[in-house]
Every structure is written in structure tokens, then in C-alpha cells.
Amino acid sequence: MNYRKSEAKEAARAQFRGVWAAIPTPFTPDFQVDEAGLRANMRHLTRNLRIEGVFCTGVMGEFWSLTQSERKRIVEVVVEEAKRGGCKVIAHTAHHSAHETVELTRHAQDAGADFVILMNQYYPPATEQTLYEWFRFVADRADIGLWMFDAEYSGWGMSPELTARIADIPNVCGIKIPRPLEHYAKVQKLVGDRIVMSEPTEGQWLTMMRDYGQRVFQSSPAPYLFQTAGWLPMREYTELGLAGKFDEAEKIAKPMQPLREVSAKWLRANWVQRKLIPIAFIKAWCELMGMAGGPVRPGLPQITEKERQELRSDLERTGLLARVPTAKAA
Secondary structure, eight states, X not given: OOSOGGGHHHHHHHHOOEEEEEOOOOBOTTSOBOHHHHHHHHHIIIIISOOSEEEESSTTTTGGGSOHHHHHHHHHHHHHHHHHHTOEEEEEOXXXXXXHHHHHHHHHHHHTOSEEEEEOOOSSOOOHHHHHHHHHHHHHTOOXXXXXXXXXXXXXXXXXXXXXXXXXXXXXXXXEOOSOHHHHHHHHHHHTTSSEEEOOOGGGHHHHHHHHOOOEEEEESHHHXXXXXXXXXXXXXXXXXXXTOHHHHHHHHGGGHHHHHXXXXXXXXXXXXXXXXXXXXXXXXXXHTTOOOOOOOTTSOOOOHHHHHHHHHHHHHHTOGGGOTTOOOO
8 A cells, every 4th residue: 555544535536447357266176276376367457458456355256265364365466466467456354253354454454455345244233333333443453445345245235324424434435336326326425525436337337437427447357257358348448438438438338238148147147136146157257268267165056067058158159259369168
């Protein structure tokens, strides 16, 4: 971090811009962290896809399955590769133990992460007051800028009023808010420009730039699932949108609709209809794009061979895999 605690809000406004990606944790066939694969993925993201930042050890990263030492090591590796590639890092450091959260947050700060992000307290059952106290407890014990992640699947979504109250904490500087746009608008009205706000759905990104003034896509798997080394439509339409050239941006964004439909089928539908976090499908998609993925750890079902073949067929029909010279055979 290159700012003082009292400067966290200003630093976030200056540093969060463009496209950030939420990254998976690749595992070897025996369920160990694949550090070589993680490094290769980071180099692809920074050198080939030219993303502005990465979100690590979060939901995409299967944080609940990682040991404390694994979470710390992953942050260290990601920071090391990000610095080489010229991008920022926001590390997810939440844990059901507030004290463990403080330790992971301080470690990310010392390891060189630029910011941290905390998913809502997910156990025990929370009230608005205990959620506030949990965020306050962590923020008071670290200097790094802290984002909220208002993840309703934690069991406890935050009201706009609670979000605004937490936003007053000096080093709370942002929120990832995957909630309906009506909720987003209420939060924005209350917090103003005190913190950075980001709705993380690629299909709504242009709308968020145009109608809500959003400046950062923070974050989802879309930047590496929808783009290849030689084809960067999300980056291209983002730059046009941030420059206010929305008609030009739309011309680039619209042809990506087939990819959004594949994503809706394999990712969104599983998340919403089956209440299944679809990391196995994200990892299989990554592998088809030439990235490291591997299995998911126990607690999530593995992708079946039939599902893998169907996913591959769906992506082939979009033309995406033809753009990936290193695409792996299913």
C-alpha cells in the first residue's frame, strides 16, 4: 500500500479503475495448491489480458477450503506476480473469527497487497449492529484500506443504512455490491463519493458506467473467461465507456452476448437456481482457455465428464475457443 490509513478513501478513488478479475485458486490432482499454476495464471492476466487488478482468496478462490498458511502464501504469490505485471491486488481476508480476520488482514498489508476486502460475517447469525461491530473491530486493528463485500449468500445482506454507517469508518473505502440496482442506487445516494462502489456483473458494466458513474469493474471471472491474449473486447469497451464513448463501446460489447448466455447457463443458473457455487465450471472453463484450474476441494461437487464436454461444445459455438491457441483438449 502506498498511502496512510487516513488516506485510504482518497487512495481508493485514485487507484480503482478499469477491469479487475476475481481469480480461482488452482489445485493439483491431489488437492494441493498449484503454486506454479497460480503464477502462470497471474502472468497471463497481467501480460496477456492487461487487467488492472486481481481479487484473490475470495469466493472464486475457495477461501473456505484453505488453511491459514495457504491463504497467506497465495496472497504472497499473487502480490509478487502482480508487482511484476504492474497490476493491483485486493485480498479477501474475512474469516468467521474476527481475530483470525485481523491476522490475515495484517498479513496482506505486510505482504504488499494494495487493499483488502471482507465478505459479510457469515457465522454466527448477525444483526446490523453485530455486522457493524465486526467491520469496526477489524478496521481499527489494521492500516490498509478495507472494502466491504455485501454478499447475500453469506446469509446476511446489509441495508443501505448499515452500509453508509460502515462507510464512515476511516479506512473503509469501497464496496463490492452484487445486489439489485434499486439497492445499489439507495446505497449510492447515502454514501455519495465517500467510498468506491462496484457492481460486478459484466452484462451490466456499461450501464453502471453510463448511469451510475462506476469507474471500476471489481470483480468476477469474466475478464479471463471472456477474453484471450489476442482478443480483449472487455478491456476495449471499458476504455471507451470510461471515456464517455458509449455508442462505440456498445458496438464492441454487444457481440459478446453469446458468451454471456453460456455464462448464464453454467455459472449464474447454478448459483441462483441450485444454490451451488459454480467453481468447478469456472475452473473447467479456465482450462479450456489454457489456464490452470484443477479440481475443487471437498464441499463442492466436481464437474462431470459429460458436463465438461457440453461446456466445451457451448464455448466452441461462440467461437471463443478458436481464439485460444493453447486451448486444452477436453
